[in-house]
Amino acid sequence: MPTFTYMTRCDGCGQCVDICPSDIMHIDPVYRRSYNIEPNFCWECYSCVKACPQHAIDVRGYADFAPLGHSVRVLREEAANTISWKIRYRDGRVKAFTFPIRTTPWGSIKPPSAYEAPGADAMDSPLLAHEPAALMVATLPSLPPFDPKRG
């Protein structure tokens, strides 16, 4: 389905255009609001729906297999680190779920350059960054030399 944009809610900010992995949310040159230019290349990934500050983007299931009358709405809140879903069935049943999305503050990841620089000899070892400590086992597993007679 693709996504579509409600005319009265969109203010043309372009955040959906900026985030869409498929490059299919564009701004209509006449109405200055976004729309889905290529619904058959929409994965229903909801990236634009989640990113829209106006909640102006919704999804209507793919016309070739989804009967009408459903809705799957979402609210993603980075401050609370939760995502909340409300699913409305064609026959009116409703389900609601909330899940965590992250355990640490956004922006808190320590960049690799903030760690002590590895020694020059470490370059020739098979160990990667933070190993072996990050493996949480004493040593990196290895194999005995390959015996061509066996393989």
Add this chain to the structure above:
Amino acid sequence: MGFFSSRKIRFVDADILIVGGGFGGCGAAYESRYWGRNLKIVVAEKANIERSGAVAHGLSAINCYMGMRWGENQPDDFVRYVRGDLMGLVREDLVFDIARHVDATVHKFEEWGLPIMKNPETGRYLREGKWQVMIHGESYKPIIAEAARKSAEVINRIMVTHLLMDRTRANRVAGAVGFNVRDGAFYVFRAKAVINAAGGASHVFRPRSVGEGMGRTWYAPWSSASAYALLIQAGAKMIQMENRIVLARFKDGYGPVGAWFLLLKAFVTNACGEHFEASMLEEMKALVGKYAETAPLPTCLRNHALLQEIKAGKGPIYMHTQDAIDTHEKETISWEDFLDMTVGQAVVWASQNIDPKETPSELITSEPYVMGSHATCSGAWASGPEDCAPADYQWGYNRMTTVDGLFGAGDTIGGSAHKFSSGSFTEGRIAGKSAVKYVMDLAGSPPQVDEAEINRLRDRIFQPLATYAVNRNEIVAGSVAPGYLSPLQGLQRLEKIMDEYVGGVSMFYVTSGPMLNRGLELLRMLAEDLEHLGAEDLHQLQRAWELHHRVLTAEAVTRHTLFREETRWPGYYYRADHPKLVDPDWHVFTASRYDAAENDWQMSRLPVHHIIA
């Protein structure tokens, strides 16, 4: 100089260029910064790295985690599992290498803030299956993207179309070219090393769905085969390109089934309520011999059993979700499984009044995809880990392809299945460290690009805009013009050829030598017609180059399928003229090398070494 000689050019000089900011690219960015503190590291991303690649949507599980710290699994166990699933043919050195590092990757993800579910009784990660752990993964990609952005300069909305080769040294990479999908600038990247971490391929074979639903392919519609085409154009040796994958998933929505099978223990029957898989063992043995006795049953053979039932008229095939959900907790976890990674499946259920707590759901096999990271291993022939790869599997730098300075990760690297998200990031890390080493060893020998070649590529890349602008005036309106094909029209031709001649869904995945040869004739004409692609705008220009990448990859798939005269993976595809697995002849990797100048493909076999007992 042509229509676009006044186009804006941006030169970007880098020590390491990473093409694609998915999980492989993010891992490469992080690791190359860790080892190369003073290097210039650039990621060229086709979309926005915050939500790009196969995990843009999110994921509900990490499918590659050993759990060595709890003694759960060891890397050699994983190699045996992956080898069995791929019917004996994997690069065991590469699979082992990912397995021995992947736990550190996952522990880092948890430290960065990825919520990994815990088993309340043991305190360990909650296992979905032997290799999988459950996560709250809606923000999996944004979290990993944050780490990548802190490691490298990320340039979003760059469609990389070609790699650049060194002017002075044959078979050495010197960078890449492409264009900015937003402002149309021509980008020339000059780099000492390039890591191709672009995506595999959806939309090479015709999807089951039509109209709008063709967007709901199982693999992302933006995975446009750049993982392969960039390398093929550059003359890198490719392997196992015939090893396309077909997925058994919930019908139409293609929602994941792993948690249902492994965690919730749901079972599958035909329409008569019969469990059919076990009863087919003898028939499968007749086709593939001892491989039918592999435990767990290989993915392709499970597909095969399902297909046989459908062909016998015993469908629909049902997953009995209603018997698996007996608590509120299980209902919640089953819904999160979809909402984290395939919202479209929830849309299908809501629209068709299917409550999995009450009603079973149909399973179907998908259209084929070309990948190197799932239960399949198409991709480049790459140098293996120095300390454990056999001598003929290594030539200097881990994860370097047969082109000097050109590395790969994720879907790009062949022979190494079951990487998934964590393994692709891990392979990016391995390639990142190697590329730093390559650049340091290379000190004082920067790449030399050829100005004439850059100009030639610029004219070629933007030609579809000119073709459209010139020929559009010939017609009144509409989509039919004698002077050009739209990218979508070309894509639909490709999908039809591959579907009908190379083993797509309409043929129940069956092909043969004569069918493949006819397919190659039609692909050749399609490749010629790509010179007449017309692009109305920059978005269509992106689609045009995605199509170029898909068509070249499709030709590789077809040639490899023709070369391997056996049916190695029934359930992925069938060579009707060679219906059985033939180990004496074909316990090998199929390999190809494309010579762009001569438009010639050289096919060969490479040995499969078993380094793990």
